[in-house]
Amino acid sequence: MSTMEHKLTNTNEMVFTAEFHSLDGNGLEKAKKYADRMRGWFDGVNATDNTAAHAHASNVATAIAIKQLGLEPIMQIVCRDKNRLAQQADIMGASMFGVENFVALTGDDVTAGDEPEARRVFDLDGPQLVRLMNTIKRGEYMSGRKIDPAPQMFIGAVENPGAPPFEYRVERVAKKYAAGAKFLQLQICYHQDRLERFCAGVKDAGLAGKIAIIPSVVLVKGPRPLNFMHNSVPGIDVPAEQIARVESASDPAEAAYLQTLEFAQHALLQPGVRGLHITDFRNDETLERLMTDLGRVRQISTTEVKDDHAYSA
């Protein structure tokens, strides 16, 4: 049983997860640096699957690297790039190396990436992929062919509380829950009212306590990434006052940090929320600062931290 699964099913503790950086050249070396930085803070780190439709080292290889570096991977699988056969192969391949946490998502469209001419696959959609994962967990491929022993799996999905149609997002949660998702990592949402409404909706649907809600925050250095997300990432809307707050501050980096901290604290108070997912674009000491400010204690002896300095990706 993965640490995440254990904490979410057997305890009332919050879980903290983070986005592992995507790996390109010299990937293993970089993976070591990232892992050392995250070690001791997180219950799971996401091995991403061609984020924003850009090719990188694969989700499977990244998940295995994370595992071998002593952290617990959460392997993302998107529906954009592979058909159901390849997705099953990836799950089985990763589980051979002890990867247990899996998260299914639709994935950005190919047109969001740098190879918009690529064929989009979407053989399955997000909820179908969740159910496929659950099928494997039960010990069968989609075809019904037996898998013995069945791999150990903890299955999650993703939802965006900040994109329309808002009421319907909750119904999507119910669907993913019924398909077998036990946790739900949320996309970043800069509207606190939308997150509140989403969590309240999940609670009203009787799903709080059945599916663990894990909202996201993003650590940024200033207004630029906020503007970028607002203008260029479909599904993410950053209210003008949130951008202005960072833009007009005498110390934008500090203002951006405090904004993230505030969003994190707010998210952790919502009903059904069982943790927080952190994406760190800053690559500075604020990852540690955020965790400390949230009252977390690093689960590691300092001698184990080999390279804990800020670095540039």
Next chain:
Amino acid sequence: MTTFIATIEHVVKGPVWGCQDCGQCVLHSTGMTCPMNCPKTLRNGPCGGVRENGHCEVKPEMKCVWLKAYDRTQDWPLPSTWKAEYNHLRPPVDNRLKGTSSWKNFFTKRDRWTPPGWKNSTDESIASGVEI
């Protein structure tokens, strides 16, 4: 005969519903909105990329297919049994049926075939799992 039915179906459903001839029609459960017009061909609801104005991540000029489906399911006077199916988990597309007549597949029940692994994963078997 089979091709004939498929042609009639295409002629009727193509212009009205933007039918993509998937051969396993779910229009009744999606507010008469064909999910195969979603650029990602999602059959179980919208992706996370829906724009602030409700338009599609991929085609900004088009309203998200799933917003349309949602609104129509609420607003149109469709049979309640159809509306009730809106939130059903629709199974993966059977790619062998592409281009065949969904009317025929409906009457022969061919469109309700799902792979055994999928079928065995009933909602009940999942919901009885451990609680978080």
